[in-house]
Amino acid sequence: MIWTTVLLGGLCVLHIALLLLAEGSRSGSSGGPWGRTVTFQRGRRAPRLQRDTSSSTDNLNPSRGPAFASCQLPLTPTEHRILDDNTQETGFNGDDGSHVILTWVGDGTGVILVLSTISAPLDSYLAGGSSRLYRSTDYGKSFHDISHRINHTFIKEELGISVGPGSSVILTADIPIVDNPGGIIFTSTDAGATFKSTQLPFHLDQSITYHFFNPDYLVALSIDDSLWLSLDFGARWTKVHEGVHSFSWGAGTNLFFSCSRVDAVEAEERGDLVLKRTKDFGKTFTIIHEDVFSFGYIGAFLFFSVMEDPRSPRVMYFSSDQGQTFNQALLPSASTEQFYSILDGDEDMLFMHVDNPGDTFFGTMYTSDDRGILFSKSLERHLFDGHRKSDFTNITSLRGAYLTNKLDIDGRIRSVISFNRGGTWRPLKKPQNVNCAGNVKRCNLHIHGEHSRRNQIVPMLALSEPTAIGLVIAHGSVGDSLSSSQHPDVFVSSDGGYNWRGTLRGPHHYSILDSGGLIVAVEVHREGQVKTIKFSTDEGQCWKSYNFTEQPFFFAGLASEPGTKAMNVSVWGFRPEEDGQPMWVAVTIDFQSLITRECNKKDYEEWLAHSTDKRNSERNGCVLGMKETYRRLKKQSVCRNGRNFVVTKKQIPCPCTREDYLCDYGYYRHVNTSECVRQPNTPNKTFEMCLNGEEDELLTAGYRKVPSDKCQGGFTPQDVVQTIIRPCGVKPSPDPSVKSTSVGHFDTPKERLVLTLVSVGAAVVVLVAIVSSVLVVKGRVNTTRMPAYRFSNLRIQDDNNSIAAEFGSAASSNGTACQHDSDVDLLE
Template sequence: MWRLVVLGGLCVLLLGTESRSPGGRSVTFRRTQQDETRSQVRARHRRDTSGSSGISHPSHGPPFTSCRLPLTPAEHKVLDDNTHETGFNGDDGSYVILTWVGDGTGVILVLSTISAPLDSFLEGGSSRLYRSTDYGKSFHDISHRINHTFIREEFGVSVGPGSSVILTADTPVVDNPGGIIFTSMDAGATFKFIQLPFHLAQPVTYHFFNPDYLVALSIDGSLWLSLDFGAKWTKVHDGVHSFSWGAGINLFFSCTRVDTVDTDERGDLVLKRTKDLGETFTTIHEDIYSFGYIGAFLFFSVMEEPRSPRVMYFSSDQGDTFSRALLPSASTEQFYSILDGDEDMLFMHVDNPGDTFFGTMYTSDDRGILFSKSLERHLFDGQRKSDFTNITSLRGVYLTNKLDLDGRIRSVISFNRGGTWKQLNKPDNVDCGEQVKSCNLHIHGEHSRNNRIVPMLALSEPTAIGLVIAHGTVGDSLSSSQHPDVFVSSDGGYNWRGTLRGPHHYSILDSGGLIVAVEAQREGQVKTIKFSTDEGQCWKSYNFTEQPFFFAGLACEPGTKAMNVSVWGFRPEEDGQPMWVAVTIDFQSLITRECNDQDYEQWLAHSAEGGTSERKGCVLGVKETYRRLKRQSVCRNGRNFVVSKKQSSCLCTREDYLCDYGYYRHVNTSDCVRQPSAANKSLEMCLNGEEDELLTAGYRKVPSDRCEGGYNPQLAVQTVIRPCGVKPSPGPPDKSTSSVTHFDTLRERLVLILVCAGAGVIVLVAVVSAVISVRRVVYSNRAPVYRFSNLRVQDDENVVTVDRESGTSSNGTACQQDSDDDLIE
């Protein structure tokens, strides 16, 4: 199958098959069966390409004008002189992992692994490790630095903060006391051999900021900790199912009870915390179903009675105190999903009962307790994938899709962190025609990619202010039969324009000063890259190779500051074996001029909506004026470019307030109206182990809103506090020394769905550390890892014989992690 992965704003198309591991989801890559006949290959290929599940090229949508500029002979020669092609020897069954190491180091590690057939005299297979120190222009074989050890297919490479790297060897469990890892603190220049006292069940997890602190889960359910980058390991606890770093050195984990026996019942785990690196433990709550940590919030779902609906609890002080969230409970047929979160608020989806493919999105207050309804009929498809996307290039902007009552999918966007939602404007250069009654832009998200309609999700980067690139269709609703095209916004999603016909893979370079794209070819091979220096308004094309090859992906350094991009793929050789190819193009040689003050402009964000001069640009109580590159400027931002902005507070209006718990915003008005179920203004709830009588006028200020003065709904501030049944964390810590029988690590794995934010943070493709996929890694210099695999190609017809499937993503941000079929939220 084909798998597309967008990590840290970088596009990589992965080709391979999927497998499950005790530590979560992983992707391995294998060749099609040897005994498949050519007629079977052709028949299956015809089925793959003729079905609706592939990247579609159906009837064209509304026409739009776009600018194409020819490449001059001088420009062509400069690019030719600065384009470097490297070949990697492949073999049947081999796959390739590519990862960037460090920030600005120019180091790329490429691991090529060949799995031995079952009847081979080799054990496991063989691996080759290559290293580049010049941004992929040249590679050197450094396999001897790891003693030519066979590195495992699943989570074989992990990259952490700074220039740290861990390679995990594939060692048989039988007759081996523990696994083997190789560690490097200098971006792979040297490696240290380490014999582990246990066998890894999943990737080693780094601390967010300190690469010396490592946590690992063994195949027998034990939690291990190292404080010296893997040199020594100490067992922390037995019977552990999932874990997550919190703030500082707080470490949270769920484990089985000491007195339980192996059972299929769920919701009977214990949530614990250690804040002194395993010296002592505190029990936070029992009977938990799952837990996660994001932003400043610890959250966990609890089944208070056997087989009863689950409820959510939140803590904003690392579990010292916690409170039940005012949210609908979720039955075993439903799920909770944390869509996004930071130190101020959370977005949460609560699924509707039944196979409805939609639910309700809520936003929290700054305590994670009071949740207000943000969007109804929020799309969440049958495979539990959400189209929710954080547009990281402009503060407060989120994009998602909803399933309306007529069964159509429509895109909506919020510019005030979920306070209000509206449809996207029609692109400037698109004429919808008279037959279309309602003409808006609709963006393809994870739902479309999962159905193989588009190869990439919407892309934005914090350093490319206002820039958004996405696949979409124009009309009354999102269309799977209409030709998907590429659209660009330069103002954070207010206004759009069509820029490229058909599906493409795209990436942002030089902090938005350069965009590159490669057309998504269903059957053909690629040799051309398109690039734009004016935010996609005009494009030039460059043939980067004389011998086309089958495209595997785009790879460029995380952080969007580089101007080197590598196009990866493979071409069949005369002997029938595929040759992996990496072509690295250095655009810095073409765009040589450094930007000066005249190349930048002062741009007021959120000013596209108009309004009075006093309120123009006011979002979340603040006006933000950015210094950003002019569209017509052809120059380099460079590695030293830093986003600069000026802020000024605005007077408060009703837009700065959300409806409080028990209230909702009435249709066609801005007033918050009491829900029918709310008996009076006094809403009783349990907060921090006490009962509060919440007095409210129905409004609360949007989290992160910094408006001053102006409108004031006169919120009540008095509360009546009474004892309550909800308890804070137990006081005395208990040191666990017992041996606990662990549940089956695959069937009972605890996972939460999350669309996570933060650029370039996913380390392994579809393989996350711990067993919970809600932890957001906050350090910004963690590099993505790309996996590529062979495709079997018929010599006579160049027929690709591997199925395609979309994969997980991180839109420059973070990412939504796919989960097991028996997902527990």
């Protein structure tokens, strides 16, 4: 697995910039081993968080929110001595590097690489500049300078360092293009213990991309838009194709890429790209579709937008079989002032946002079925700000839980949560230990998301981990809506978001260690320095504070091994020196020396997830057709889960009800009933969504099980007579025998290797790769035709916890599209 710690800047590595630390987060592009993130600034103002009407304090001097009891315990002299003996401070000079990148390598290896890089022009290289590379094998307690292993070569920030599956590492050297056939990479298969230098036959345009599971398979895009492939971890490279715009690994050895036509001019602007697939490492190709503007791959779904002629709108297509067949998405159209955005997805379903017309900063969220055909309305007025950022968050510590924000009619931002994968949404409960101040009509917890982080209101987003069952940590405010006139406080939930409590006053950086057995936090001081870390062994109910250094420094972030297994945490920062260069500092604290007792059976409890109605034993805890009982640590247990801790659970299927099913295409739930009925075949053909006049048969009984629902028995739609309806846009991929061509060859025996990937594992890795990413599709629209669409009707709860009326038809202008400034880089 790949362990990479984020402190500032990019998605997958820690970028610490001196200018960044002084002035806050930046905009622009940043990269990591799995892709690229680009920030776009749209020329309009984003919605602002509402002030708390009970306070007149302005944003320059934020007020405290409603008071809550916070348990603070003192360290005992013994605890203080133990922590002092197991805290190590390391200082190192960044030399000429303006950035420092920290990267974890491997799973449980304890290896950290620290690389100083530069984002300046190549003058420094020509003058003999070099980067420094440091390595730690003890979780950051000590570092050793290993710059000689990369020949003291200069590494530029934009390409920098990438880590892959296992213990693989790639460093990309910054070599002047003049008189050089290509760049230089340094590769390591032993977590940086040794490096091998390789001269590339091309110059890289972006970071090298690993295969999801096999670190030997590498793909790279050169500055002349050629696609290159290596099957031996970078030792040899073969050119796969020219004129490539973007690419993505699929399942197994499927590699997708979009490229220009031979005779195309400005293909990217005209939507004139060709989407191709190779399954044999570039020996043969299959054309999936022409007239493609952009594409992406997430979970088990390939998706792409098509402009079939320059005057037509773009149309979104989905494929769940690696492009063998594909279906037009049954979604409302979007004009040139709107966009589509893939929020999340796995092998079962997708979450998609469809923007509303105009400068509204909200839209409608839809969820797909397992075919990528039928999209059901999930949440209206879903917030999506002017930076192309959504507050949508997957709570990974509880199956089916998602958190997001919506922009209500009164202009206020309010938080909602779903426990059944978007089927219903509800407000968050007021924390148990917080009372609302002032005369507010509604008092709920509201969580700060990406919109708040970009506006520098909070330092980090909500945090959850799959091994810390039910645990969620987030910044929020309590009141009628999300407030910017208060300091955001830290709140914790132990049951996946059903119930919350206030735990820390003011903004903090926080991290989960030991599979949830330990939480650490460092308070944010915008202009001050830090020297104290807080820690809790009872999921944030009580905290102890420890001064980890005698000389405070400017905070850069927490560095703890992802995956929550370790009990070591590093606090990173810098102290300015007299010569103007920063002295970088890493203070590593080993909490394993403090919490020495291994947990035993008595330290754990059986916990039924989603338990909300104990009076109904049959249905209590039934979510998505399953009851799940987890074995997890008791809050009062002060012990160590350890690296061998494995989450265990018992699953019991629930009897099926109609709520476990969606209404299939051509059917809808009639008002005040739970039965799916056939959409009347009226003259305007409201269930016919063909933009191109093609129709295909779809056999259906009117019901389709909710994706990921595991119910058994009970209600079954097989009792209903099946009928045939005709959705449009279901097309096979072009015949490979016609569209395939043979190019190039590989001399390695690995060329015939075909991987069979477990679908669930593939989905997890793909989700890691796109954990902060969205797809945005743009296009031109012909607004003369306005078909109406009928969707299956999901229910949502309004702010008063009552069931809202079922959704009916939704009319919109046709076209599948979004802002032109967002497709150039597909994944933000």
